[in-house]
Amino acid sequence: MSGSTIIFYMLAALTLVSGVLAVSTRQIFRAAIFLLFSLIGVAGLYFWMQYEFIAAVQIVVYVGGITVLIIFSIFLTQQAGEKMPKQKMGRQMFSALAAFCGFALVMTQVFQHTFTGTDRQPLEQDVANIGTQMLSVNGGGYALPFEVVSMLLLAALVGCIVIAIPSNSPKAGELKSTKLKNESV
Amino acid sequence: MMQPGLYHILFISALLFFIGVYGFFTRRNLITILMSVELILNSVNLNFIAFNKYLWADKSDGLFFTIFIIAIAAAEAAVAIAIIINLYRSHHSIEVESAEEMKY
Numbered sequence: 009m010s011g012s013t014i015i016f017y018m019l020a021a022l023t024l025v026s027g028v029l030a031v032s033t034r035q036i037f038r039a040a041i042f043l044l045f046s047l048i049g050v051a052g053l054y055f056w057m058q059y060e061f062i063a064a065v066q067i068v069v070y071v072g073g074i075t076v077l078i079i080f081s082i083f084l085t086q087q088a089g090e091k092m093p094k095q096k097m098g099r100q101m102f103s104a105l106a107a108f109c110g111f112a113l114v115m116t117q118v119f120q121h122t123f124t125g126t127d128r129q130p131l132e133q134d135v136a137n138i139g140t141q142m143l144s145v146n147g148g149g150y151a152l153p154f155e156v157v158s159m160l161l162l163a164a165l166v167g168c169i170v171i172a173i174p175s176n177s178p179k180a181g182e183l184k185s186t187k188l189k190n191e192s193v
Numbered sequence: 194m195m196q197p198g199l200y201h202i203l204f205i206s207a208l209l210f211f212i213g214v215y216g217f218f219t220r221r222n223l224i225t226i227l228m229s230v231e232l233i234l235n236s237v238n239l240n241f242i243a244f245n246k247y248l249w250a251d252k253s254d255g256l257f258f259t260i261f262i263i264a265i266a267a268a269e270a271a272v273a274i275a276i277i278i279n280l281y282r283s284h285h286s287i288e289v290e291s292a293e294e295m296k297y
Contacts, residue, residue, distance in 0.1 A: 013196060013197060016197040020201075020205050023205065023209065024208055027213075027232055030216070030228060031219070032216075036222060039228060043228045043231065043232070046209075046232065046235075050209075050238070050239060053202070054239075054242060058246075059242055062256060062259055062260070065260065066238075069263050069264075069267055070235070070263070070266075073267060074266070074267060077274055078224060078270075078274070081277060081278060085224070085278065085287050092221075100219055103219045107211040111211040114207045115207060119200065123199060123247075123248055125247060126249055126250070128250075130251060131250065131252065131253060133253055142257065150257050153257070157264045161264065161267075161268055164269075167272055168272055171279050172279055
Protein backbone atom coordinates (compact mmCIF):
# COMPACT_ATOMS: atom_id res chain seq x y z
CA MET A 9 0.00 0.00 0.00
CA SER A 10 1.54 3.26 -1.12
CA GLY A 11 1.53 6.58 0.65
CA SER A 12 -0.90 8.03 -1.86
CA THR A 13 -3.46 5.33 -1.02
CA ILE A 14 -3.10 5.93 2.71
CA ILE A 15 -3.58 9.68 2.21
CA PHE A 16 -6.66 9.02 0.08
CA TYR A 17 -8.31 6.90 2.77
CA MET A 18 -7.44 9.42 5.48
CA LEU A 19 -8.99 12.27 3.48
CA ALA A 20 -12.07 10.17 2.76
CA ALA A 21 -12.46 9.32 6.44
CA LEU A 22 -12.05 12.99 7.43
CA THR A 23 -14.68 14.08 4.90
CA LEU A 24 -17.25 11.42 5.73
CA VAL A 25 -16.87 11.34 9.53
CA SER A 26 -17.08 15.10 9.87
CA GLY A 27 -19.97 15.13 7.39
CA VAL A 28 -21.92 12.67 9.54
CA LEU A 29 -21.13 14.66 12.68
CA ALA A 30 -22.19 17.90 10.95
CA VAL A 31 -25.68 16.57 10.27
CA SER A 32 -26.10 14.70 13.57
CA THR A 33 -24.71 16.88 16.34
CA ARG A 34 -27.23 18.82 18.39
CA GLN A 35 -25.12 21.92 18.97
CA ILE A 36 -25.39 24.14 15.95
CA PHE A 37 -21.99 25.78 16.37
CA ARG A 38 -20.29 22.39 16.43
CA ALA A 39 -22.23 21.45 13.31
CA ALA A 40 -20.71 24.47 11.55
CA ILE A 41 -17.19 23.49 12.65
CA PHE A 42 -17.66 19.88 11.50
CA LEU A 43 -18.94 21.21 8.16
CA LEU A 44 -15.71 23.22 7.93
CA PHE A 45 -13.63 20.05 8.38
CA SER A 46 -15.72 18.18 5.84
CA LEU A 47 -15.14 20.93 3.26
CA ILE A 48 -11.41 20.86 4.02
CA GLY A 49 -11.47 17.10 3.40
CA VAL A 50 -13.10 17.65 0.00
CA ALA A 51 -10.43 20.25 -0.82
CA GLY A 52 -7.81 17.66 0.17
CA LEU A 53 -9.39 15.18 -2.25
CA TYR A 54 -9.07 17.78 -5.02
CA PHE A 55 -5.40 18.18 -4.12
CA TRP A 56 -5.05 14.40 -4.17
CA MET A 57 -6.49 14.33 -7.70
CA GLN A 58 -3.99 17.10 -8.65
CA TYR A 59 -6.61 19.72 -9.42
CA GLU A 60 -4.81 22.40 -7.44
CA PHE A 61 -6.80 25.33 -8.80
CA ILE A 62 -10.15 23.82 -7.81
CA ALA A 63 -8.75 22.92 -4.38
CA ALA A 64 -7.64 26.53 -3.87
CA VAL A 65 -11.04 27.84 -4.99
CA GLN A 66 -12.75 25.37 -2.65
CA ILE A 67 -10.68 26.58 0.30
CA VAL A 68 -11.14 30.27 -0.51
CA VAL A 69 -14.87 30.17 -1.28
CA TYR A 70 -16.23 27.40 0.93
CA VAL A 71 -13.86 27.20 3.88
CA GLY A 72 -13.06 30.91 3.99
CA GLY A 73 -16.35 32.37 2.77
CA ILE A 74 -19.47 30.30 3.21
CA THR A 75 -18.53 28.74 6.55
CA VAL A 76 -17.70 32.14 8.02
CA LEU A 77 -21.03 33.45 6.68
CA ILE A 78 -22.85 30.53 8.33
CA ILE A 79 -21.05 31.08 11.65
CA PHE A 80 -21.94 34.78 11.57
CA SER A 81 -25.58 34.00 10.92
CA ILE A 82 -25.54 31.50 13.81
CA PHE A 83 -24.29 34.24 16.09
CA LEU A 84 -26.96 36.63 14.81
CA THR A 85 -29.90 34.26 15.17
CA GLN A 86 -29.15 31.77 17.95
CA GLN A 87 -28.20 31.61 21.56
CA ALA A 88 -24.81 29.96 21.03
CA GLY A 89 -24.19 26.88 23.15
CA GLU A 90 -27.88 26.03 23.46
CA LYS A 91 -28.74 22.54 22.28
CA MET A 92 -31.26 22.03 19.53
CA PRO A 93 -34.37 20.03 20.52
CA LYS A 94 -34.10 16.32 20.02
CA GLN A 95 -35.77 14.89 16.94
CA LYS A 96 -38.40 12.19 17.06
CA MET A 97 -36.93 8.71 16.81
CA GLY A 98 -39.37 7.70 14.08
CA ARG A 99 -38.42 10.61 11.86
CA GLN A 100 -34.71 9.87 12.29
CA MET A 101 -35.20 6.19 11.49
CA PHE A 102 -37.31 6.97 8.43
CA SER A 103 -34.81 9.53 7.12
CA ALA A 104 -31.88 7.16 7.63
CA LEU A 105 -33.79 4.41 5.86
CA ALA A 106 -34.66 6.68 2.92
CA ALA A 107 -31.07 7.91 2.62
CA PHE A 108 -29.70 4.36 2.82
CA CYS A 109 -32.13 3.08 0.16
CA GLY A 110 -31.16 5.91 -2.17
CA PHE A 111 -27.48 5.21 -1.56
CA ALA A 112 -27.89 1.49 -2.24
CA LEU A 113 -29.81 2.22 -5.45
CA VAL A 114 -27.15 4.63 -6.74
CA MET A 115 -24.28 2.33 -5.82
CA THR A 116 -25.78 -0.74 -7.51
CA GLN A 117 -26.27 1.33 -10.66
CA VAL A 118 -22.71 2.68 -10.53
CA PHE A 119 -21.04 -0.68 -9.96
CA GLN A 120 -23.02 -2.37 -12.72
CA HIS A 121 -21.95 0.27 -15.21
CA THR A 122 -18.53 0.13 -16.86
CA PHE A 123 -17.24 3.59 -17.63
CA THR A 124 -15.28 3.94 -20.85
CA GLY A 125 -13.08 6.99 -20.94
CA THR A 126 -10.94 8.51 -23.62
CA ASP A 127 -7.35 7.39 -24.15
CA ARG A 128 -6.19 10.67 -25.64
CA GLN A 129 -3.32 12.66 -24.21
CA PRO A 130 -4.38 14.25 -20.89
CA LEU A 131 -4.57 18.02 -20.86
CA GLU A 132 -2.43 19.76 -18.28
CA GLN A 133 -4.77 21.51 -15.82
CA ASP A 134 -2.67 24.53 -14.96
CA VAL A 135 -4.01 27.99 -14.32
CA ALA A 136 -2.87 29.38 -17.69
CA ASN A 137 -4.88 26.75 -19.61
CA ILE A 138 -7.92 27.23 -17.37
CA GLY A 139 -7.84 31.01 -17.78
CA THR A 140 -7.39 30.83 -21.54
CA GLN A 141 -10.28 28.44 -21.99
CA MET A 142 -12.57 30.29 -19.58
CA LEU A 143 -12.28 33.61 -21.41
CA SER A 144 -12.17 32.17 -24.92
CA VAL A 145 -15.07 32.87 -27.29
CA ASN A 146 -14.09 30.14 -29.74
CA GLY A 147 -15.47 26.61 -29.68
CA GLY A 148 -15.09 25.06 -26.24
CA GLY A 149 -14.65 28.43 -24.58
CA TYR A 150 -16.62 29.47 -21.53
CA ALA A 151 -16.92 33.24 -21.99
CA LEU A 152 -20.73 33.26 -22.14
CA PRO A 153 -21.34 31.23 -18.94
CA PHE A 154 -18.71 33.40 -17.27
CA GLU A 155 -20.68 36.55 -18.13
CA VAL A 156 -23.96 34.95 -17.09
CA VAL A 157 -22.52 33.96 -13.72
CA SER A 158 -21.20 37.49 -13.21
CA MET A 159 -24.73 38.84 -13.83
CA LEU A 160 -26.11 36.24 -11.41
CA LEU A 161 -23.66 37.32 -8.72
CA LEU A 162 -24.65 40.96 -9.22
CA ALA A 163 -28.35 40.04 -8.99
CA ALA A 164 -27.71 38.00 -5.82
CA LEU A 165 -25.80 40.91 -4.29
CA VAL A 166 -28.62 43.39 -4.97
CA GLY A 167 -31.20 40.82 -3.85
CA CYS A 168 -29.43 40.22 -0.54
CA ILE A 169 -29.35 43.93 0.22
CA VAL A 170 -33.03 44.39 -0.67
CA ILE A 171 -34.10 41.36 1.40
CA ALA A 172 -32.05 42.23 4.45
CA ILE A 173 -33.11 45.88 4.70
CA PRO A 174 -35.62 46.18 7.57
CA SER A 175 -38.93 47.21 6.03
CA ASN A 176 -40.71 48.67 9.10
CA SER A 177 -38.43 51.64 9.73
CA PRO A 178 -39.22 54.61 7.43
CA LYS A 179 -35.59 55.46 6.77
CA ALA A 180 -34.83 52.01 5.42
CA GLY A 181 -37.99 52.01 3.31
CA GLU A 182 -36.86 55.27 1.77
CA LEU A 183 -33.51 53.69 0.99
CA LYS A 184 -35.22 50.72 -0.62
CA SER A 185 -37.43 52.87 -2.82
CA THR A 186 -34.48 54.95 -4.01
CA LYS A 187 -32.64 51.72 -4.81
CA LEU A 188 -35.58 50.46 -6.82
CA LYS A 189 -35.81 53.79 -8.63
CA ASN A 190 -32.12 53.60 -9.49
CA GLU A 191 -32.59 50.13 -10.85
CA SER A 192 -35.50 51.14 -13.05
CA VAL A 193 -33.44 54.02 -14.44
CA MET B 194 -6.56 -2.52 -0.46
CA MET B 195 -6.67 -1.48 -4.09
CA GLN B 196 -5.29 1.67 -5.61
CA PRO B 197 -8.10 4.25 -5.35
CA GLY B 198 -9.76 5.08 -8.65
CA LEU B 199 -12.97 6.43 -10.12
CA TYR B 200 -15.25 4.03 -8.23
CA HIS B 201 -13.77 5.01 -4.86
CA ILE B 202 -14.42 8.69 -5.53
CA LEU B 203 -17.96 7.93 -6.73
CA PHE B 204 -18.57 5.91 -3.55
CA ILE B 205 -17.39 8.80 -1.36
CA SER B 206 -19.40 11.39 -3.24
CA ALA B 207 -22.58 9.27 -3.15
CA LEU B 208 -22.11 8.73 0.58
CA LEU B 209 -21.58 12.47 1.11
CA PHE B 210 -24.68 13.22 -0.98
CA PHE B 211 -26.89 10.95 1.11
CA ILE B 212 -25.41 12.25 4.37
CA GLY B 213 -26.59 15.65 3.16
CA VAL B 214 -30.00 14.21 2.25
CA TYR B 215 -30.31 12.68 5.72
CA GLY B 216 -29.50 16.04 7.31
CA PHE B 217 -31.99 17.75 5.00
CA PHE B 218 -34.74 15.34 6.17
CA THR B 219 -34.03 15.40 9.90
CA ARG B 220 -33.01 18.97 10.63
CA ARG B 221 -35.60 21.50 11.70
CA ASN B 222 -33.38 24.59 11.79
CA LEU B 223 -32.94 26.61 8.60
CA ILE B 224 -29.19 27.15 9.03
CA THR B 225 -28.50 23.43 9.49
CA ILE B 226 -30.65 22.70 6.43
CA LEU B 227 -28.43 25.14 4.51
CA MET B 228 -25.36 23.22 5.76
CA SER B 229 -26.85 19.98 4.42
CA VAL B 230 -27.39 21.63 1.03
CA GLU B 231 -23.73 22.67 1.02
CA LEU B 232 -22.69 19.05 1.62
CA ILE B 233 -24.88 17.93 -1.31
CA LEU B 234 -23.37 20.55 -3.63
CA ASN B 235 -19.86 19.49 -2.60
CA SER B 236 -20.55 15.86 -3.43
CA VAL B 237 -21.73 16.93 -6.90
CA ASN B 238 -18.53 18.92 -7.43
CA LEU B 239 -16.45 15.92 -6.39
CA ASN B 240 -18.28 13.82 -8.98
CA PHE B 241 -17.60 16.31 -11.78
CA ILE B 242 -13.90 16.47 -10.96
CA ALA B 243 -13.59 12.68 -10.73
CA PHE B 244 -15.25 12.15 -14.12
CA ASN B 245 -13.04 14.82 -15.63
CA LYS B 246 -9.87 13.27 -14.24
CA TYR B 247 -10.52 9.59 -14.87
CA LEU B 248 -12.62 9.58 -18.06
CA TRP B 249 -12.09 12.75 -20.09
CA ALA B 250 -8.70 14.01 -19.05
CA ASP B 251 -8.11 15.59 -22.49
CA LYS B 252 -10.78 18.22 -21.79
CA SER B 253 -11.52 20.37 -18.78
CA ASP B 254 -15.31 20.64 -18.95
CA GLY B 255 -15.91 19.09 -15.54
CA LEU B 256 -13.52 21.60 -14.02
CA PHE B 257 -15.49 24.53 -15.47
CA PHE B 258 -18.80 23.04 -14.31
CA THR B 259 -17.30 22.84 -10.81
CA ILE B 260 -16.15 26.45 -10.92
CA PHE B 261 -19.60 27.66 -11.97
CA ILE B 262 -21.34 25.47 -9.38
CA ILE B 263 -19.12 26.93 -6.66
CA ALA B 264 -19.99 30.48 -7.80
CA ILE B 265 -23.72 29.72 -7.87
CA ALA B 266 -23.54 27.97 -4.48
CA ALA B 267 -21.91 31.06 -2.96
CA ALA B 268 -24.69 33.27 -4.34
CA GLU B 269 -27.32 30.84 -3.10
CA ALA B 270 -25.84 30.72 0.40
CA ALA B 271 -25.73 34.51 0.59
CA VAL B 272 -29.38 34.90 -0.49
CA ALA B 273 -30.50 32.10 1.85
CA ILE B 274 -28.77 33.71 4.82
CA ALA B 275 -30.33 37.09 3.99
CA ILE B 276 -33.76 35.41 3.96
CA ILE B 277 -33.00 33.59 7.24
CA ILE B 278 -31.95 36.80 8.99
CA ASN B 279 -35.06 38.58 7.71
CA LEU B 280 -37.22 35.69 8.94
CA TYR B 281 -35.55 35.83 12.34
CA ARG B 282 -36.29 39.53 12.51
CA SER B 283 -40.01 39.01 11.94
CA HIS B 284 -40.60 35.66 13.71
CA HIS B 285 -37.77 35.56 16.32
CA SER B 286 -37.15 31.95 15.37
CA ILE B 287 -35.58 30.11 12.43
CA GLU B 288 -37.27 26.76 12.93
CA VAL B 289 -39.08 25.60 9.81
CA GLU B 290 -42.32 25.17 11.76
CA SER B 291 -42.42 28.89 12.58
CA ALA B 292 -42.53 29.94 8.93
CA GLU B 293 -45.84 28.54 7.73
CA GLU B 294 -47.81 31.51 6.42
CA MET B 295 -47.60 30.18 2.86
CA LYS B 296 -48.40 26.62 3.85
CA TYR B 297 -52.19 26.57 3.24
